Amino acid sequence: MSGNILRGDIPVGLFNCSRLMKLYLLENHIGGGVPSELESLAKLKILNLEGGIPDALARLTQLVSLGLALNKFSGAFPPSIYNISSLKFLSMFGPIPTTFSTIANLQHLAIVWNKMTGSIPITSQNRLGGDLPTSITNLSTNLWKLDLGRNFISGTIPYDIGNLISLQKLRLDENLLTGPLPSSIGKLSSLVLLNLTSNRLSGELPSSLGNITRLEQLYLSSNSFEGAVPPSLGHCKYILYLWIGSNKLNGTIPQEIMQIQSLVYLNLSDNSLTGSLPKYIKPLERLCTLSVEHNKLSGKLPQVLGDCLSVENLYLQGNFFDGDIPNIKGLMGAKRLDFSNNNLFGSIPGYFANFSHLEYLNLSINSFEGEVPTEGKFQNATVVTVFGNKGVEASRN
Template sequence: MSGNILRGDIPVGLFNGSRLMKLYLLENHIGGGVPSELESLAKLKILNLGDNNLRGKLPASLGNLTSLKRVIFSFNKIEGGIPDALARLTQLVSLGLALNKFSGAFPPSIYNISSLKFLSMFGNGFSGSLQPDFGNLLPNLRYLNMGRNNFTGPIPTTFSTIANLQHLAIVWNKMTEALANCTQLHTLLVNRNRLGSDLPTSITNLSTNLWKLDLGRNFISGTIPYDIGNLISLQKLRLSGELPSSLGNITRLEQLYFSSNSFEGAVPPSLGHCKYILYLWIGSNKLNGTIPQEIMQIQSLVYLNLSDNSLTGSLPKYIKPLERLCKLSVEHNKLSGKLPQVLGDCLSVENLYLQGNFFDGDIPNIKGSVGAKRLDFSNNNLSGSIPGYFANLEYLNLSINSFEGEVPTKGKFQNATVVTVFGNMGLFGGIKELKLKPCIVQAQPMETSYFSLSKKVSIGVSVGVALLLMVFIAYISLNWFIKIKKQQTSNPTSSALEVFHGKISYAYLRNATDGFSSSNLIGSGGFGTVFKAFLPIENKVVAVKVLNLHRRGAMKSFLTECEPLKDVRYRNLVKLLTACSSIDFQGNDFRALIYELMPNGSLDMWLHPEKVEEIRRPSRTLTLFERLNIAIDVISVLEYLHVYCHVSDFGIAQLLMKLDQESLFNQLSSAGV
């Protein structure tokens, strides 16, 4: 009657079958408790009540069913301890108690069932320590799973005396000390305990039939023994220490998990001998060197994670055999160069994470990767245009690169929460939520109309006179304003903005920009991205220009802009408050410049409103007085460049390589004008 939808309690009439030998009621919805009347089934050999809704405690009367060989109560809600009466079940071979609510110490009655071969107590609340002579008391065990309980104390060394033990799992407990030699094991799971000290070399003496070994999430230190390669049947492995080349001897390895440890050195090319490996996770370590070409030729690979290391060099070009690859993660390394064209031959790739490296050039054509869902190419030096076929992705991050051209507006490009492109100076268009420059549409030439020669002459004369009059007025006004400006700047006073010149940390700016959120993004330039930030201590809203140090010339630009901070006149002209030189949370250099926020938009937007999309245009036009004031400010900046500083600080000195210095000076000076 297994695998049905039976409900209610076990009927009492069922216990009249005194000749019943097998009772299977697993995979139903039977509730209530385990009835004590079961003892009437004196000839019962198999009792399977697993995967139901049984509650309460096990009755002591179960001990009267001395013919039982197999008892399964797994996947129920039975609680309490194991009755001592079970010690009378001397013919019992299998006992399944997994995933219930049992509690208390390891049942001493089980030690008396020396015939046990299969014992599963996984996922309960058992506690206490195991008897040192555990292996001598249960010598016939083949399968033992005591994981996800609260066992403490040492692992019994007598496990090694259980001659036929093949599967041992004591995960998620608090057991200590090293393991002895269990030469018949094919599965050994002791992860998430409190195993400490160095990894014993005796582990290499385990059975050559061992196919799964998990020692992860413990306190094991030291190095991996070189002779680990003796475990030639190993398919799953979790360890810590250095990566020996002998790992390549484990040719049947299917899963290798080394993530989140402190491995150092290079990735051994010998891993390429593991032709059956499916999952290779060695991210979040301290590995260096290049990615071995041999790894990128393992045709069976499904998941490859090398992220958060210090790997250098380029992504191997020969990766065509990786037709089963679903996930490739190499983010946050020091990889560089162009992305290989054959990346598009990874037909099954769904997730591709390359962010936080130094890749450059165009994105190769990966249109053939029809299963692609999530791509992250951010924080690199990639360039070129954005492929339109990216519109079908679930997630796309191209931020902080050198992409250019128009951003598509179809498919997922209509959702700013799915597509991220900030920090690319050359991009324009796209939906307004992306906050990019609008597309500049060329105005259609107006149809020419017939004008007589006399009309053209009169209009030309009128325009010329008007222009001469405006130039004359502007000349008078400029002279007057320049005189006022010189009077104002002749005695420069300390600016109130100097309160910001104290040291500002990365953490302070990160909090002020809400984690450099795209919602605070103002724009991007050649060497960095600008965010709006609120500095709570100073109670001021500012603009923070975060330098992208991956860009060539970014550091020089930062130092150049920091130099004039010493001069109040220049600092007030460009509204530069201070500079930040700090270390981010990942230990990388962080450089930023803090400016006074200009809430009314850019000067270019006010001078050329016709180039700005309608929803962002200024609410009014500039007056002649305001335009003259802007012109005077520009002249004042040029005056500073020409008189108060060296032009070499701003890159203008490149002109001197082609022109005579003295003649150029005369052309730029007031005398030359």
Template sequence: MGSRRLFLLLAFNALMLLEAYRFTDKTDRQALLEFKSQVSEDKRVFLSSWNQSFPLCSWEGVTCGRKHKRVTSLDLRGLQLGGVISPSIGNLSFLTYLDLSNNSFGGTIPQEVGNLFRLEYLDMGINYLGGGIPASLSNCSRLLDLDLFSNPLGRGVPSELGSLTNLVSLNFRENNLKGKLPTSLGNLTSLIRASFGGNNMEGEIPDDVARLSQMMILELSFNQFSGVFPPAIYNMSSLENLYMAFNHFSGRLRPDFGILLPNLQELNMGGNFFTGSIPTTLSNISTLQKVGLNDNNLTGSIPTFEKVPNLQWLLLRSNSLGSYSFGDLDFISSLTNCTQLEKLGLGGNRLGGDFPISITNLSVELTDLLLENNHISGRIPQEIGNLLGLQTLGLRENMLSGPLPTSLGNLLGLGVLDLSSNKLSGVIPSTIGNLTRLQKLRLSNNIFEGTIPPSLGNCSELLHLEIGYNKLNGTIPKEIMQLSHLLTLSMPSNSISGTLPNDVGRLQNLVRLSISDNKLSGELSQTLGNCLSMEEIYLQGNSFDGIIPNIKGLVGVKRVDMSNNHFSGSIPGYFENFSKLEYLNLSINNFEGSVPTKGKFQNSTVVLVYGNKNLCGGIKELKLKPCIAQEPPMGTKHPSLLKKVAIGVSESFNQLSSAGVRGTIGYAAPEYGMGGQPSIHGDVYSFGVLVLEMFTGKRPTNELFEGSFTLHSYTKSALPERVLDIADKSILHNGLRVGFPVVECLKVIFDVGLRCCEESPTNRLATSEAAKELISIRERFFKTRRTARR
């Protein structure tokens, strides 16, 4: 028998030598050149060494055996190669290692890969390969590691792969696989790691996998697997990591769960339909580090974890744990032994009782504390500031009461603070301003009072500020307008007064502005039109007045509510061009004139304008009176008052160039006569002269003005008592009653003109202020006239 074995061994070696010499390295060279020819042309530069001038074994990514100089390893990972994988790859018959991962190969995995019977390592992960997993891979009987991660392969897992009995690691994650797991996988008794996560596989886990007794890592997450917890898994006592999250598993977990799987380190079974209680034996697994049982239908109490010192994550949110009573949170004290605890997620359960003081003794490593949507009562203890590592604190939708601890300002790494929908009271502590990394602050639906702390301006990374539905008063701090990253500014239903700060336009990333149902007043700042990212504007239920500022640049806006205010003027026609507009409510204001009829104004469910007595026209569904053209009153053909205080005056001011007046006597600023450079201050001076000319009816070159007696001094000497003496008579004979508001408007208009004509450039009125005051005059004029009519 010994001689026969020796003969067979010699014969086999002879055949191997014959094969090696018969194919030689020329076969490998040709196979690789064919492989290169199928690589997309623009990426072949990475294989520039693959040519006849270089020895084969010096080519990029190629390794040869020492004895026969045949290619044994091809490592082309991460070279950004595209194209398809040539079937010639199957001619590299001495290949033991093939890594084409992290490229952009398309097409299919060639069936010829199955010819590589010496192959031990195959990685084609992170490509664009389709066409399914070739059954011919089953011929690669020496395979130890098979990795096809992140390819749109599709189809199912071939049952033939059950013959790869030497396989240690299998990664079919995110391959768009369908169908069931084949029972033949139970033959892979050497498997230590297997991943099928992120596919569309279904059905129950076959009992045959119970034979995979060496399994340490099993991933089944994000599929459509169903049935009870797979009984076969209870036999895998060597399991360290078990991932089954987001499938359709159901039923109860065995009470002896922790005894049968004593070596678990990470357990994630969230997002299923498990029922019953959490096995108390889970707390016997001393090696546990991460536990995820969230998003199930678990009931009962939460076990203690004294014997799990290395616990890092405990995620139990969105179940039905607890009984809405005291004692539900007693297990928290056991977690004080878990010195590495990082995440504690208990939200969306039935946990009752007072906020446990023991929480403040948890690990300083704790980054996430989530207890939202429970029935937790009592106060937040001052010692909450001990949890210095906190990054997320979520306590919303509970029954917490009392003031906010000032020690929250110690949590310098806090990024999310959500305490909304509780019964918290007192003032918002200024120490919140210490949280310079804060991105989300949500305090809505509480009983907070006092003012909004200006220190919030220090939270320079803040994205969402939500403090609505409280009892806050005072004004909106101008410091908030420094939060340039802000996406949401929401403070509705408080008692905030004052106006919207003028520099709101600095919030250029703002998407949602909600300041409705407060006591705000005044005119909206023109800078609102600079918030080009805006999608939602809620201003209803305040006392804002004046015209709607120019916000025609906010073309992405979807919802606007300005109802229940005192806005006046006409409805801007640019709303017609807001293609994304879903809701525009301008009801119960003082708008006047015709309603636009194009674009979104053709839909009465999108645009609401009721409660504006002086509106007319629009589509018939709005049920407004028709607009009737009227002859202007005798003597108004408004240089009329309306035409000089109209919005057009201030707008033409913004467009005014001093080119046309700079060299004209009487209109040029004094500094130009002394060689001064053109500036906006000079334009202001020229505009001021124009205003005085229009309302006095006298040019600055009028023969009346000689020497130091100018249009400026003429006007100034008549104010305030003799305003009617210098006013253009056409204004006084246009059918208007001489008195208020005409006299008062004239006083302010002349004052604006004089302030624009100050001799010193730095003392002149700013362009924005001049425009604002003229617009305000017009609104006061119309408002008083409407009141007089009533």
């Protein structure tokens, strides 16, 4: 019954459905609170609830999943809920209770979209003024998902985060976390998703990230990480999305990363990376987006780019690349290509005119020369931009 904007009280007759196993009551305008008769639904396994939280909830001893994420409850959170030993999934909104780490079989904890500025009490002894407490590492070793994203959590990531050995998904994105990413993160060998985007983390990226060989999604963008990109990331052979843009990274792009055949999206933008794009690599056949804009990269663009046939988006702007654009006419699915603000020269390839999916081609502020092609996509000034190329402008006069 979720999302129907139902109004009025919950009918007491609903609680005569003694065999009911799933009940969804979110996104309505139910008044009168949740009746104590809720406890009569003894076989409930999944409950998504809106409204006040009755003590009777704790007597649903077969409950596996409790969803309160869209709730805006106030008052005390019934501590007896933590005696529901069957509970594996808990999604919450609002004030954080002091004892959720006592739920022995908890596998999935989501506390998202809050406006958390106070404490995050993991045990009754901690009142930690907004910091992420070290005692978070005392959560159940069965926990496979921890989602604290999009809050106002501060402090550092505790070293003992590596104790949560069953974690598959860890989200701490869009918070106020500071300090380094501890090397113990490499102990989380079951992780498939790690999202720390948009914090204030700093220091070097630990080489132990390469120990998380099952990793499929790594998001570390919009922090203040510095130093080199660890070549050990090349051990993450299943990674699909690698986002480490908008940091303070320097050094060269490790060839090991450009050899990960599973890559779909690689974002290294807005750093201070130097050197050239690795040339002697196998084509990344699944690569859809390569984003290396606004670095200090130089040299010629490698011919192998033309063999990455799945590329749709290529962002190379704001570097020091020189030479001709290599033969990339095989990228027939390309949608957005940005070569602007480099030192590229030579003629503008005419085959771009035949890129039927092309939405944006920016060749501006380079040293291209000769005539601008006039066929196909070049007829649309909203698609192709070529200003700031003196040789091209001269040929038009």
